[in-house]
Amino acid sequence: MSEAPPVVATDSITVELGGRAVLRDVSVSVDAGEFVALMGPNGSGKSTLVRAMTGLLPTASGAVRLFGTEIDRFRDRSRLGYVPQRAGASSGVPASVAEVVASGRISQRRLLRPARQADRRAVREALEVVGLSDRAHDTVTALSGGQQQRVLIARALAAEPDVFFLDEPMAGVDLPNQRALADALGLLSQRGATIVLVVHEIGAVGDLIDRCIVMRDGRVAYDGLPLTELQVHAAHLPGHLPGHLPGQLPGIPLAVEEHLPHGAEHDRHAHHPGDEHAHERAPHDCPPGHSDVAPGVVGPLDGGEGDRGARR
Amino acid sequence: MIDLLGYEFMQRALIAAIATGIAAPVIGTYLVQRRLSLMGDGIGHVAVTGVAIGLLTGWSPTWTAVLVAALGALLLEVIRERGHTSGDLALALLFYGGLAAGVMITGIAGQNAARLQQYLFGSLTTISVADVWFTMGLAAAVVLLGLGLSPQLFAVAQDRDFAVVAGLRVRAYNMLIAVLAAVTVTVAMRTVGLLLVSALMVVPVAASQQVARSFRGTLLLAMLVGLLAGVGGLLVSAELSFHATVAPGPAIVLLALAMFVLAWPLGAWLRRRERGRRLSA
Ligand SMILES: Nc1ncnc2c1ncn2[C@@H]1O[C@H](COP(=O)(O)OP(=O)(O)OP(=O)(O)O)[C@@H](O)[C@H]1O
Ligand SMILES: [Mg+2]
Numbered sequence: 199m200s201e202a203p204p205v206v207a208t209d210s211i212t213v214e215l216g217g218r219a220v221l222r223d224v225s226v227s228v229d230a231g232e233f234v235a236l237m238g239p240n241g242s243g244k245s246t247l248v249r250a251m252t253g254l255l256p257t258a259s260g261a262v263r264l265f266g267t268e269i270d271r272f273r274d275r276s277r278l279g280y281v282p283q284r285a286g287a288s289s290g291v292p293a294s295v296a297e298v299v300a301s302g303r304i305s306q307r308r309l310l311r312p313a314r315q316a317d318r319r320a321v322r323e324a325l326e327v328v329g330l331s332d333r334a335h336d337t338v339t340a341l342s343g344g345q346q347q348r349v350l351i352a353r354a355l356a357a358e359p360d361v362f363f364l365d366e367p368m369a370g371v372d373l374p375n376q377r378a379l380a381d382a383l384g385l386l387s388q389r390g391a392t393i394v395l396v397v398h399e400i401g402a403v404g405d406l407i408d409r410c411i412v413m414r415d416g417r418v419a420y421d422g423l424p425l426t427e428l429q430v431h432a433a434h435l436p437g438h439l440p441g442h443l444p445g446q447l448p449g450i451p452l453a454v455e456e457h458l459p460h461g462a463e464h465d466r467h468a469h470h471p472g473d474e475h476a477h478e479r480a481p482h483d484c485p486p487g488h489s490d491v492a493p494g495v496v497g498p499l500d501g502g503e504g505d506r507g508a509r510r
Numbered sequence: 511m512i513d514l515l516g517y518e519f520m521q522r523a524l525i526a527a528i529a530t531g532i533a534a535p536v537i538g539t540y541l542v543q544r545r546l547s548l549m550g551d552g553i554g555h556v557a558v559t560g561v562a563i564g565l566l567t568g569w570s571p572t573w574t575a576v577l578v579a580a581l582g583a584l585l586l587e588v589i590r591e592r593g594h595t596s597g598d599l600a601l602a603l604l605f606y607g608g609l610a611a612g613v614m615i616t617g618i619a620g621q622n623a624a625r626l627q628q629y630l631f632g633s634l635t636t637i638s639v640a641d642v643w644f645t646m647g648l649a650a651a652v653v654l655l656g657l658g659l660s661p662q663l664f665a666v667a668q669d670r671d672f673a674v675v676a677g678l679r680v681r682a683y684n685m686l687i688a689v690l691a692a693v694t695v696t697v698a699m700r701t702v703g704l705l706l707v708s709a710l711m712v713v714p715v716a717a718s719q720q721v722a723r724s725f726r727g728t729l730l731l732a733m734l735v736g737l738l739a740g741v742g743g744l745l746v747s748a749e750l751s752f753h754a755t756v757a758p759g760p761a762i763v764l765l766a767l768a769m770f771v772l773a774w775p776l777g778a779w780l781r782r783r784e785r786g787r788r789l790s791a
Contacts, residue, residue, distance in 0.1 A: 252675045275677030282671050289668055291543040291715065294724035301665040305676040310658040337723045353672070 203266030205230050205361045205392040206251050211260030213243075213250050219258070220246045222416045228394060230360075233387045233406050235424065236396045238413030244396045245283050247413065248363045251394070252280050265360075276305040279354035283365035283396070295341070295349050296334040299324055302356030324355035327382050344371040351379065361392040368397060376402040400424070514748050522637045523701070523744055527758070529649035530698045530710065531740025535718075535732035536656035537694045538711030540687050543667045543725070549586065549688075550708030552601040553695045556582030557704050558612030560696075561629045566619035571629065572644060575699060579692035582608065587688040591681070632703035632759035641700055648697045652690050657729075663687065664725055701740065702759035709763040710736060717770035720777030739766035 204227040213221040221243050228234050236244050249255045251262060253269050262269040265277065279302075302324065303317045325331045328348040333341060338349055351367055364383075368376050380402040387393055387406060397403060400410075404424070412420035514520050541549050560578030564571030582604055589600040616626045628636050637645075656663070666673045666683045673680050691711075698707045718731035743762025750756040 249671075254671055254674055273677065275675065278675055280672060280675040282669065289543045290545045290547070291539055291725055291728050292719055292723055293664070293668060294727075297664065297725050298668065301661065301668055301672070302676075304661060304665045304673065304678060307661050309662070313661075335723065357676070 202230055203263070204228055205232075205265060206394070207263045208247070208251065208257075209261045209263070211250060211257040211262060213246055213255055214258045215246065215255075220416050221250065223260075224416075224418055225260075226411055226418060226421060228361075228392060230392055231387075231390055232408050233383075233393045233403075234395065234409045234411060235400060235403065235407040236394060236411050236413065237398070237400075237425075238419070242413040243416045244413050245365050246416075248280075248365050248394065248396060252278060252363055276357045277360045279357055279359035279362040281350050281354045281362070281364040281367050283369075292337040292339065294335050295325070295330060295338055295352075296321060298338055298349055299334075299352045299356050302353035305357060320356045320358055324352040327355055327385070328352045329378060344375050347371055348375070348379070351382070355386075359391070361394070362386065363394045365396045366398065367395070368399070368402065373402070380406065514745070519635050519637065520748060522639065522642045523635075523748075523758070524741065525642050526637055526645045526701050527740040527744040527762070528737060529645050530701045531736040531738070531762075532733050533649035533652040533656075533736075534694050534698050534707070534710040535714040535736040536653055536729065537687070537691050538715045538736075539725075539729045539732055540656070540663055540667060541691060542712060542715045542719075543664075544687075546597065547712045548598075548601055548708065549583075550691055550695060550711040552586060552604040552608075553579050553583050553692050554699075554704040554707040555605045555612075556608035557692070557695050557699065558626075558630070559608050559615065560612075561626065561699075561704070562612040562615035562619065565621045565625060566615050572641065572696060572699070575629075576648075576693060576696045579695050580689050583688035583692040584685060587684055591684070628703075629699055630703050630705050631757040632699070632701050632706070632762075633757065637700050645697050645700065648693050652694055652697070653733075655686070655690060659683075659686070660726070660729070701744070702762050703757065706759040706763045710739070710766065713763065713766040713770055714739065717766065717773040720770070720773040721780060735766060735769050739763075739769065 207227040208224055210223045210225045211221060212219055212223060224243075224247060226247075236247065238244050246255065250257055251264075253262070253264075253272070264272045265274070267274075300313065300317065300321050303313070303320060306317065307313065322331070325334055328351055330341075330345065330348055330352065333345070338346060341349065347367055347370065351364070354362060354364070362383075367379060371379060383393060383395065383403065384406050395403065395407070400407070407424050410420065410422065410424045411418060412425070515524065538550065541547060557575040557579040560575035561571040563569070563578065564574035567574070586597075586600055586604055590597045613626070616623075627633075662678060663683055663686075665676065666678055666680050670680055673683075694711060695704065695707045698710055702710050714732040714735035715728065717735050719728045722728040722731050739762050743765045744758050746765065747756040747758040747761040750761070
């Protein structure tokens with residue numbers, strides 16, 4: 199273990215929205231340089247966790263620390279790169295791609311001063327990374343949904359942050375562009391950035407991630423080595439609420455109550471639409487020798503599965 | 511026209527029109543970006559109450575208008591932020607409350623309707639030297655802050671969540687916009703009048719965004735449109751006033767609308783050409 203404090207750590211946080219505890223007793227910690235995939239069905243609290251980690255949502259109890267500093271006292275905001283799940287409501291005035299990306303530099307800009315050389319260079323480079331240099335002067339709304347998503351990623355890149363929180367940047371992006379995005383993330387990761395990526399399909403980033411956190415119903419259902427998609431499904435089935443162990447080493451599943459032989463697992467899922475791919479990919483995605491560390495399957499398939507099927 | 515400018519009151523009115531024409535679209539751009547195009551109107555109605563209080567107490571109606579309008583704008587911002595009432599309903603409440611209270615207080619003050627009308631639709635001849643200085647000072651403040659803080663104001667309105675994560679004081683910037691909008695309303699009160707203030711803030715933006723492709727381009731072009739409309743409308747109304755009484759406000763606003771009507775097909779043509787170029791490239 200390194201001396202440096204974790205990049206982001208939540209200490210048994212509870213987050214309430216509309217009078218309901220949406221996150222309950224969540225403790226996760228991400229170290230410098232880690233590439234973490236945050237997964238789980240719709241409504242399981244992935245976005246809420248990311249929003250709590252970035253200070254967008256207050257915690258009802260527990261503490262969030264960024265680079266070892268209590269979040270309320272954390273000032274070094276340019277170290278955070280945030281890509282929201284959906285672009286905010288489109289603005290009433292046209293904005294160019296370059297302007298939106300330049301707004302990513304806002305925490306480095308001094309009040310009432312023009313942009314500096316470094317600002318312009320960072321914007322240029324960010325646009326290059328996402329492959330939109332030639333669209334810099336176009337209006338954002340003239341771009342496709344996937345391209346707009348890349349603009350938001352470039353905006354986060356422009357700050358040259360140490361940690362990226364990306365909330366489903368792949369949603370609505372076609373496969374070639376998902377690969378391009380994955381390559382960009384791989385590059386960032388190689389340069390030492392810490393990445394927290396919310397994804398539904400491990401697909402394009404499968405080779406990049408170091409660790410997988412699976413949310414279910416506002417709690418951490420799994421925290422450990424990357425899972426196959428099949429195993430992710432299993433992890434957010436009922437019966438596996440772990441009681442996250444603090445200091446748990448990555449790679450050790452939190453709750454393995456029952457093991458089912460692989461065959462049985464597959465049979466159970468076989469009838470489900472949308473699972474064919476996971477099935478095919480399973481042996482490939484899974485790190486060798488770890489394919490059977492997945493939590494067993496207990497109980498009926500829950501709503502998360504249905505949602506997933508419907509999305510395809 | 512040269513003769514007209516020989517009159518001192520015309521010179522004063524012209525300076526006020528230039529200052530207003532440049533400043534109003536700056537704040538207008540931020541309001542349109544936030545989808546609060548009608549906020550200027552709401553504040554304008556509240557300012558009516560401010561003017562009436564001035565008329566009642568004998569204080570300067572300009573100052574009471576600034577004060578009451580700023581309070582109204584802040585109140586609106588708080589209501590919006592809390593989310594108890596939808597922004598648009600909150601606006602409606604301010605509209606009616608402000609106008610009704612204003613007319614009633616003016617009545618109590620025993621002032622006739624004509625006095626209030628100067629503020630509702632603008633008036634060329636009543637602008638004093640002090641008013642001109644006041645207008646220029648406030649307009650300069652609005653333009654300097656609006657342009658100087660444009661990176662921050664843009665970021666806050668473009669994506670609130672992102673701005674929060676980046677550490678911007680989103681609340682302070684929203685309040686700043688509200689106060690600047692109130693100040694702009696009061697600045698424009700003497701030239702276009704309270705009932706048409708919002709038009710001078712918003713219509714130039716509508717015109718310029720037909721042809722501009724960036725936020726900055728929209729902002730700067732809107733200032734130009736506002737300037738042309740302000741000066742042009744003033745001269746037109748002055749010319750016409752030899753034959754009839756034409757308040758400058760309506761002339762300025764109609765001129766800005768005419769520019770929007772011209773910009774519309776121009777913008778459509780530019781966009782089509784752009785698409786064509788992209789396809790052939
Ligand atoms: N503003 C809100 N008020 C009340 N409840 C909310 C609010 N926002 C989210 N929730 C609830 O919090 C829970 C978690 O939502 P969250 O957005 O974190 O899910 P998610 O895992 O990101 O889902 P998705 O895959 O759809 O993005 C959901 O049950 C949702 O209904
Ligand atoms: Mg989400």
